[in-house]
Amino acid sequence: xxxxxxxxxxxxxxxxxxxxxxxxxxxxxxxxxxxxxxxxxxxxxxxxxxxxxxxxxxxxxxxxxxxxxxxxxxxxxxxxxxxxxxxxxxxxxxxxxxxxxxxxxxxxxxxxxxxxxxxxxxxxxxxxxxxxxxxxxxxxxxxxxxxxxxxxxxxxxxxxxxxxxxxxxxxxxxxxxxxxxxxxxxxxxxxxxxxxxxxxxxxxxxxxxxx
Amino acid sequence: xxxxxxxxxxxxxxxxxxxxxxxxxxxxxxxxxxxxxxxxxxxxxxxxxxxxxxxxxxxxxxxxxxxxxxxxxxxxxxxxxxxxxxxxxxxxxxxxxxxxxxxxxxxxxxxxxxxxxxxxxxxxxxxxxxxxxxxxxxxxxxxxxxxxxxxxxxxxxxxxxxxxxxxxxxxxxxxxxxxxxxxxxxxxxxxxxxxxxxxxxxxxxxxxxxx
Amino acid sequence: xxxxxxxxxxxxxxxxxxxxxxxxxxxxxxxxxxxxxxxxxxxxxxxxxxxxxxxxxxxxxxxxxxxxxxxxxxxxxxxxxxxxxxxxxxxxxxxxxxxxxxxxxxxxxxxxxxxxxxxxxxxxxxxxxxxxxxxxxxxxxxxxxxxxxxxxxxxxxxxxxxxxxxxxxxxxxxxxxxxxxxxxxxxxxxxxxxxxxxxxxxxxxxxxxxx
Amino acid sequence: xxxxxxxxxxxxxxxxxxxxxxxxxxxxxxxxxxxxxxxxxxxxxxxxxxxxxxxxxxxxxxxxxxxxxxxxxxxxxxxxxxxxxxxxxxxxxxxxxxxxxxxxxxxxxxxxxxxxxxxxxxxxxxxxxxxxxxxxxxxxxxxxxxxxxxxxxxxxxxxxxxxxxxxxxxxxxxxxxxxxxxxxxxxxxxxxxxxxxxxxxxxxxxxxxxx
DNA sequence: TATGAATGAGCGTTCATTCAT
DNA sequence: GATGAATGAACGCTCATTCAT
Numbered sequence: 073x074x075x076x077x078x079x080x081x082x083x084x085x086x087x088x089x090x091x092x093x094x095x096x097x098x099x100x101x102x103x104x105x106x107x108x109x110x111x112x113x114x115x116x117x118x119x120x121x122x123x124x125x126x127x128x129x130x131x132x133x134x135x136x137x138x139x140x141x142x143x144x145x146x147x148x149x150x151x152x153x154x155x156x157x158x159x160x161x162x163x164x165x166x167x168x169x170x171x172x173x174x175x176x177x178x179x180x181x182x183x184x185x186x187x188x189x190x191x192x193x194x195x196x197x198x199x200x201x202x203x204x205x206x207x208x209x210x211x212x213x214x215x216x217x218x219x220x221x222x223x224x225x226x227x228x229x230x231x232x233x234x235x236x237x238x239x240x241x242x243x244x245x246x247x248x249x250x251x252x253x254x255x256x257x258x259x260x261x262x263x264x265x266x267x268x269x270x271x272x273x274x275x276x277x278x279x280x281x282x283x
Numbered sequence: 284x285x286x287x288x289x290x291x292x293x294x295x296x297x298x299x300x301x302x303x304x305x306x307x308x309x310x311x312x313x314x315x316x317x318x319x320x321x322x323x324x325x326x327x328x329x330x331x332x333x334x335x336x337x338x339x340x341x342x343x344x345x346x347x348x349x350x351x352x353x354x355x356x357x358x359x360x361x362x363x364x365x366x367x368x369x370x371x372x373x374x375x376x377x378x379x380x381x382x383x384x385x386x387x388x389x390x391x392x393x394x395x396x397x398x399x400x401x402x403x404x405x406x407x408x409x410x411x412x413x414x415x416x417x418x419x420x421x422x423x424x425x426x427x428x429x430x431x432x433x434x435x436x437x438x439x440x441x442x443x444x445x446x447x448x449x450x451x452x453x454x455x456x457x458x459x460x461x462x463x464x465x466x467x468x469x470x471x472x473x474x475x476x477x478x479x480x481x482x483x484x485x486x487x488x489x490x491x492x493x494x
Numbered sequence: 495x496x497x498x499x500x501x502x503x504x505x506x507x508x509x510x511x512x513x514x515x516x517x518x519x520x521x522x523x524x525x526x527x528x529x530x531x532x533x534x535x536x537x538x539x540x541x542x543x544x545x546x547x548x549x550x551x552x553x554x555x556x557x558x559x560x561x562x563x564x565x566x567x568x569x570x571x572x573x574x575x576x577x578x579x580x581x582x583x584x585x586x587x588x589x590x591x592x593x594x595x596x597x598x599x600x601x602x603x604x605x606x607x608x609x610x611x612x613x614x615x616x617x618x619x620x621x622x623x624x625x626x627x628x629x630x631x632x633x634x635x636x637x638x639x640x641x642x643x644x645x646x647x648x649x650x651x652x653x654x655x656x657x658x659x660x661x662x663x664x665x666x667x668x669x670x671x672x673x674x675x676x677x678x679x680x681x682x683x684x685x686x687x688x689x690x691x692x693x694x695x696x697x698x699x700x701x702x703x704x705x
Numbered sequence: 706x707x708x709x710x711x712x713x714x715x716x717x718x719x720x721x722x723x724x725x726x727x728x729x730x731x732x733x734x735x736x737x738x739x740x741x742x743x744x745x746x747x748x749x750x751x752x753x754x755x756x757x758x759x760x761x762x763x764x765x766x767x768x769x770x771x772x773x774x775x776x777x778x779x780x781x782x783x784x785x786x787x788x789x790x791x792x793x794x795x796x797x798x799x800x801x802x803x804x805x806x807x808x809x810x811x812x813x814x815x816x817x818x819x820x821x822x823x824x825x826x827x828x829x830x831x832x833x834x835x836x837x838x839x840x841x842x843x844x845x846x847x848x849x850x851x852x853x854x855x856x857x858x859x860x861x862x863x864x865x866x867x868x869x870x871x872x873x874x875x876x877x878x879x880x881x882x883x884x885x886x887x888x889x890x891x892x893x894x895x896x897x898x899x900x901x902x903x904x905x906x907x908x909x910x911x912x913x914x915x916x
Numbered sequence: 917t918a919t920g921a922a923t924g925a926g927c928g929t930t931c932a933t934t935c936a937t
Numbered sequence: 938g939a940t941g942a943a944t945g946a947a948c949g950c951t952c953a954t955t956c957a958t
Contacts, residue, residue, distance in 0.1 A: 747944070
C-alpha cells in the first residue's frame, strides 16, 4: 500500500470511530483531527470534505461485505440453510473487522440514502434484501424453513438482529465473532423456547411433521 | 387536557417526528418550528431548550412504557413464557403509539446517557435489562426456555430485535402492532427453522426430549 | 394624582431600580414586569417602549433637579461659596429621593446623549456645566476659591465627586444625605490635609494671604 | 512578544475600547470584529467567548495596577502623604495607559463581581480598600491628615474621584496624566477653598494648631 | 387592564471549509 | 503535508414588541 493510501486509511479509521461514537452529525472535523494528531484544516489535504470521508468509509465497508457475500451467494453447492448460516457468519466477521463502519452504516444509512451522493446505499440495501429474501424463500420452498414464515418480516428480523450487534460488539471481548454468530444462528433458527412447551395456539398452522 | 399542555404535546409530537427522521443533532429548531407552523423563537415560549424537548419526549415515552411493564412484571400469575410474550406485545404497542419517541430513544439513548441530565436513561436501561433477564432466567430455570441459552446474549438479541422495529414500523400499515408482535414472538420462541432440519452441531447440548 | 399616573410612577420606580442595578442594556422588560407583578406584554399598555420608560425616568429626574437648582442659582443673595454649598446639598437630596434615577443618569447619560431622542441630556449637561463653572469662576474672582484653580478640572472633580455617590448611597443608612453632603463639602473645600503640613512644593504659586 | 500574543493584545485593545464606549452588555461581538477588521466568528479563534475577553481585559489591568501599587505600598520610606500622592499618580498613569480598561472596570465591576468567574474583582476591591484606608488612617494617626476625617467616606471620595476620571480623560489632551494627578492631589489635599474663608461651622472640631 | 401566544430581528457561538505560508 | 488564521453560513436562543382575547 502506497504511503498516501495508508495515511488515508488511518485517518478514515479514526473518523469511522468518531462517527460511530458520536454520530455523523454530532462529529466535528476538529475531534477527528485531534484524535489523528493533526489540525482540522490539515484533513483537507487528504479529503475533500467531511462528507467524502463518510462516503469512503461506507463504500469501503460495502465493498468488503459484498466480496464476502458474493462468494457465498455464488456457491451453488450451498442449500438455503447453509447459505443463511454463511451470510450471518460473514456479517459478524465484517462487524469484527470494521465495527465502526458497520455501526455508522446502521445508524446513518436510512437518512443518507435520500441524497444522490449516497444513492449507492439504496442499491446496496436493495441487493441486500434480495440476497436474504431469496435465501429465505428458497428455504421455505424446499422445506428448510417454516412454511408459515412471513418472509418480509423475517428478512427485517434477521437484518436488524445481525447489524444491531455492531453497536455493542467489541473485538477481543468475551466471545469471538464466530461464536456470537453461532449463538445468534441457534436462536434465529431454533428459537429460544424448548420446543415441546410451545402451546399450539401460538401458531396459525400446525407444523409439518417430518416423517 | 388544559390548552397549554395540549399545545406542548402537539409541539413535542412534531419534534419527536423530526428527531426520529433526521437525528437529534441534525435537527434544527427552525425545522421543528416550520413543521409546527410557527417561528423558531416561539418554541421557546413553550420549552426551555431543544434539549428539554428531547428530555420530555424521552421521559414521556419511558413513563408510558413502564406503566405497561410494571403491570406485567407485577402479575404473579404469569409464567416466564407469558411474561415474555406480554412484554413483547406491550413493546410493540408502545412502538405503535409513540413510534417516533421509541426511534429517538433507540438512536440516541446510548450517547445521551453520559450526560447527567439524561441519567434517567441509564436507570431505565438497567431496569429494562433486569426485567428481561430475570424473565429469561426464570424461563431457563423452569424449563420453558432452552437450558443452553446464553442469557446475556439472548437479552441483547431480544431488546434490539424489538426496538429496532420502531425504525421501520408505521401505524396503519399492512399489519397491526399485535400481529407483528405475534410474528416476532413466533420467530423468537420457535425459530424460523423446521425442527428436523436442525443439525445437532448447532447446539452444545441435545434437547430435552418430551416423553 | 390620577389613578393612571400613579400606576405609571409606580412602574417607573420599579424600572429605575432595575436599570440602576443591572444597567439599561442588560435589563429585560421581563424582569421589570416580574418585579412589578405583571407580564412583560402588559407593560406596553402603560408605555410605548422600554426606551420611553428610560426617557421618562431621566426627564422626571432632571425636572426635579432643575427645580432645586434654579431656586439656588436665582438667589442673588448667595455668594459663590454658599451657592456651591447649596448645589451640593441639593444634589445629595436628589440622590436621596431619586437614587436609582441618578444612578441611571450617571451610568447611561454619556452614551444616550448621542441619540436625538435624548438630546435633552446634552442640554442638561451643558446647563449643568454652566451653573457649576460660573459659580466656581465667581468664587475665584471674589477670592472665595483658590486663584490657581483650574476651573475645568475642578468642575469635573466636583461633578464626579457628587454624582458618583449615587452608586453607593442608600437612604436610611448610617448618614443622612445632608450629613454626607456636609462631609463632602468639607473635603472639597478644605481638603483632607492638615494645612500647615503642606510642603510649599505642592503648589505652583504661594497662597494669597488674607489681610 | 510572540505573534499570537500580539494579535490577542490588539484585539483586546479594540474590545476594551468598545466595551468602554457602549458598555459590555450593549456591545456586540460583531461590532468588535468590524472595528478589528475581521468577522465575528473569527474572534473565536482567539478567545473562548465575549466574556473571556472582558475577563482578560480586567485581569490585565488589575495586574498592571497592582504591580505599581505594590511597589508603592512596600516602600517603608514613604509617609502617608507621599504614599497617597504616589497612589494617585500611579492611578492616573494607569488611566493614561489603559484608559478603556479602567473605564470598563469602573462601569462594570460592581455588577460583575457577583459572578464566580469575576470573584477576583471582589478581591481586588478589598485589597484596594485596604491600601487606601490604611494610608488614610496612618495619615490621621501621624497628623498628616485631618483628625476629623471620616475615613470610610474619604476612601470612597478618593476612589471614585480618581477612577471616574477614566471616563473623560483622553491621552494626548491638554494635560499630561501627571499634571492632572497633581491638580487632583492639590484639590483633594488642600481643598478648593482659600483658607481664611472657611466658616468654622463646616467642621465638627477645630483644627489642631501647629505650634 | 392584563394575559398568553406569537413575531422577527439580532445575538453569541459553532463549524466545515479555504488558503497563504 | 501541515499550520494557523480567517471566512461565512447557520445554529440555538433571547428579547422587545404586538395583538386577539
